[in-house]
Amino acid sequence: MSILSRCYLSAFVIFLTLFFSVQPCISQDSEAGANLFKTNCASCHYLGPEEKKLIGPGLSDEIFEEYTQEWLYSWIRNSSEMIESGDKQAIAIYEEYNKAVMTAFPYFSDSDIDNILAYIKEGPVEEVITAVESAESIDGSGQNENLLYIVLALVLFNTVLLIYVKNILKDAAGIERIGFIGSALSWLKLNPSFIIFFSVLVVFSGMKGCWNSISKIGVAQHYQPEQPIAFSHQLHAGEQGIDCNYCHHSARESKHSGIPSANVCMNCHTYINEGRSEEGTKEINKIYAALGFDPNSKTYIPGYEQKPIEWVRIHNLPDLAYFNHSQHVNVAGLDCQTCHGPVEEMDVAYQYSKLTMGWCINCHRETELDTDNPYYHDLHDKWIDKYHGEEITVDMIGGRECAKCHY
Ligand code: HEC
Ligand code: HEC
Ligand code: HEC
Ligand code: HEC
Ligand code: HEC
Ligand code: HEC
Structure with missing residues (x-):
């Protein structure tokens, strides 16, 4: 090997080593903290200012001004112990939250807690992004x-x-x-x-x-984001047999199908306060947190600023395409499941179909028109005449014309 190639090779190796050793340590702490926070704390705490309440107060770097590091360590490991020992700050926050008991985490190591605190300090990364x-x-x-x-x-x-x-x-x-x-x-x-x-x-x-x-849209197939409340279609539409239209009634009448507001949930959850598990009950409590409903007295807290539940949108066609639910559900008489798959079996909803242009057009090519439906009578008679009774597919009535789907 010449001197030249040897120099070259060693510089290359040094560069590689440096590159890959520096990379992972950049955000390790708050990343580990993010995971711990999401699995252990997020069910009761939002990341954000104190007023952003869930079961407990929102957590942000404010807590470092209010409490010492040591106080936070003991609080997170066992808050009840601190309250019993008469710690003034502990009692104050406990009273403020109507004596709700925070889960204890005695098995957390110092570095676990450090990581969580690092994550809280960094604050929320913008999480509401498009599907x-x-x-x-x-x-x-x-x-x-x-x-x-x-x-x-x-x-x-x-x-x-x-x-x-x-x-x-x-x-x-x-x-x-x-x-x-x-x-x-x-x-x-x-x-x-x-x-x-x-x-x-x-x-x-x-x-x-x-x-x-x-292929942007095709890539979103199987997209299954985590939702702010663990709402299960399997439980509601499957086991409980609630009709899709009970919650998505506008699919019949309009372009959009829409997501039900929290008030629709309250038709039942005013009385159903408990889930199947502690987790389930916590999830139901999030509906109350959004509306300011007190399940014990079954009343709404006066003057409470209600906020909509921010469901993460799963299906999302680009603006250039026009799709209308009522045309497919009502006029064509298609089942929701034809396009959305077995929703009643989904514990967490996801996008079942590709939603690409090819997907729309293939179905239009293959699907026969339902000429018995009560819509477009005159048109149907005209088409039946025109095609002398042979089967009429959607593309024969223009379901492949660009302008039908593109404004
Ligand atoms: C079961 C719900 C629950 C869980 C899980 C939970 N907390 Fe709490 N937390 C609370 C409640 C409620 C309060 C308010 C005090 C009280 O009532 O005990 C609180 C208070 C706090 C406070 C004091 C905040 C302030 O502004 O005074 C901190 C800090 C805190 N929690 C951190 C955590 C961390 C970190 C985790 C996860 C490791 C966690 N909590 C998990 C319910 C919870
Ligand atoms: C009790 C009310 C309820 C019932 C009944 C219900 N849904 Fe939903 N649906 C929701 C809520 C809430 C969401 C938003 C949260 C989520 O995505 O899980 C949703 C989301 C969806 C989505 C995804 C929307 C998006 O973001 O793109 C589809 C598709 C859907 N439902 C179809 C159905 C079908 C099909 C049925 C009947 C088999 C059904 N739903 C029954 C409440 C309901
Ligand atoms: C038609 C009645 C009805 C409506 C409307 C309804 N639910 Fe439910 N929900 C139920 C029933 C029944 C249960 C099961 C309770 C049980 O078995 O303990 C349940 C349970 C739940 C649970 C707990 C699941 C678990 O694992 O224990 C959550 C969370 C929930 N619903 C959220 C919602 C949300 C969010 C909405 C509104 C989009 C909604 N529900 C609308 C009837 C309803
Ligand atoms: C022919 C296929 C097809 C059928 C049938 C269909 N959907 Fe959809 N659905 C779609 C497409 C495509 C989108 C995405 C629309 C968009 O992004 O503009 C969508 C979006 C949705 C959404 C998200 C919110 C919205 O309006 O964009 C919900 C909820 C939904 N559908 C529920 C239903 C329900 C409930 C039924 C049955 C009553 C149903 N869909 C039948 C294709 C279908
Ligand atoms: C499961 C099959 C199926 C899929 C998938 C489907 N369609 Fe359709 N579509 C139909 C049927 C059936 C009709 C005819 C309704 C009628 O009787 O007028 C129709 C009609 C239409 C029409 C009206 C056509 C006309 O000539 O009046 C438009 C526009 C349309 N669809 C757009 C879309 C778009 C956009 C998509 C994809 C996002 C899509 N469709 C996916 C079955 C489907
Ligand atoms: C049945 C409905 C339908 C018809 C008919 C249709 N398109 Fe589309 N088209 C779509 C949908 C839905 C999308 C968005 C999905 C995607 O990007 O794959 C799309 C996307 C596109 C795009 C953008 C691709 C991108 O990069 O996002 C172009 C360009 C396009 N169509 C051109 C046409 C032309 C030209 C015709 C007529 C020959 C036509 N379309 C007919 C439904 C249709």
Whole structure:
């Protein structure tokens, strides 16, 4: 091996090692904290200002002004113990929250608590993102792109390094050097394979970008975001047999199907205060928290500022496409399940179909028109005449015309 390639190789290895060892430690603490917080605290605490109440107060960096580190450690490990020991601050917050008892976490290590506190300190990262964006990040295509940039950066870095080292060696040997750009060009001339490699990479990454944007909606298939309340269709629409229309009645009458407001939930949950488990009861309590309802006295707290439950949207066509529920549910007489799959078996709802243009058009090609329905009588008679009684599919009446689906 020549001196040159040895220099080159060791620099490459050093760079790689540095790169990968620095990477993971950037946000480890608050990431571990985020997981701990979500599994242990999020059912009772929002991340945010104290007024943003759930079962307990919202948690933000305010708590570090109010309490010492030590106080927080003991509180999180066992708040009841502190209250019994007569700690003034502990009693005050306990009274303020109507003596609701916070779960104890005696098994948490110091570093567990440090991580959670680091996460609280950092505050919420914007979590209400659109369905399509988050589906992409779930899909992991973002990560692949990062990898591509890393490879590109590495290639560039190495080229510059190579030229630099070569120049130093030339200096040492007393050979005249021809400037940075000049030597870069002459190096490239001697190494045409590099140009090919580089161009292929660029073209490939460009193509991948295009592909991602075209297939955006398809990527969202199986998208299953975590919802603010663990509402189960399996329990409500399946086991309890509640009709889809009870909650999504506008699917029959309008373009949108809509998500029921918390008041619809209260038709039943005014009386059903308990879930199947402690977890279930906590989830039901979140409906009350949104509306300011006190399940013990069965009254609404006067002057409470009600806030809508922020369900995360699952299905989302791009604006350029027009889709109308009533046309499909009412006029065509299709079951919800044809497009949404076995929703009554889903504990957590997800997107069942692709929702791509190809998906819409395929169905229009294959599906026969229901000419017995009470809508469009005259039109139907006209079509039956026109096609002499052969089966009429949606595309025969224009279900493949661009303007029907695109404004
Ligand atoms: C079962 C619900 C519940 C869970 C789970 C829970 N808390 Fe609490 N937390 C409360 C309640 C309620 C209060 C208000 C005091 C009281 O009534 O005991 C509170 C108070 C606090 C306070 C004091 C805040 C202030 O502004 O005074 C901190 C800090 C805190 N919790 C941290 C945590 C952390 C960290 C976790 C997770 C490891 C957690 N809590 C899990 C219910 C809960
Ligand atoms: C008790 C009320 C209730 C009933 C009954 C119900 N749903 Fe829902 N549905 C909801 C709520 C609340 C959401 C939003 C939370 C979620 O996505 O789980 C939702 C979400 C959905 C979504 C996803 C919406 C989106 O964000 O894109 C679909 C699709 C859906 N329901 C279809 C159905 C079908 C089909 C049935 C009948 C088999 C049904 N629902 C019965 C309350 C109900
Ligand atoms: C038609 C009546 C009805 C409506 C409307 C209704 N629920 Fe329920 N819900 C029930 C029944 C029944 C249970 C089961 C209670 C049990 O078995 O302990 C339940 C249980 C729950 C549970 C606890 C699940 C568990 O694991 O224990 C949650 C959370 C819940 N519902 C949320 C909602 C939300 C959110 C809405 C409004 C979008 C809603 N419900 C609307 C009847 C209803
Ligand atoms: C022909 C296919 C099809 C049928 C049948 C259908 N849906 Fe949808 N549904 C869709 C599409 C496509 C979207 C996305 C619409 C958008 O983003 O504009 C959607 C969205 C939804 C949403 C999200 C909120 C909204 O309005 O965008 C709910 C809830 C929903 N559907 C419930 C139902 C229910 C309940 C039924 C049965 C009564 C039903 N759907 C029947 C295709 C269908
Ligand atoms: C499961 C099959 C099915 C799927 C999937 C489907 N459609 Fe349809 N669509 C129908 C049927 C059946 C009709 C005919 C209704 C009628 O009798 O007028 C129809 C009619 C239409 C019409 C009216 C056509 C006309 O000539 O009047 C539009 C617009 C439309 N669909 C848009 C969409 C879009 C956009 C999607 C995809 C997001 C979609 N459809 C997915 C079955 C489907
Ligand atoms: C049955 C409904 C339907 C018909 C007919 C239809 N489209 Fe679409 N189209 C859609 C839907 C839904 C989307 C969004 C889904 C997607 O991006 O894959 C879409 C997306 C597109 C897009 C954007 C793709 C992107 O990058 O997001 C273009 C361009 C397009 N359609 C062109 C056409 C043309 C041209 C025609 C007529 C030959 C046509 N469409 C007919 C439903 C339809």
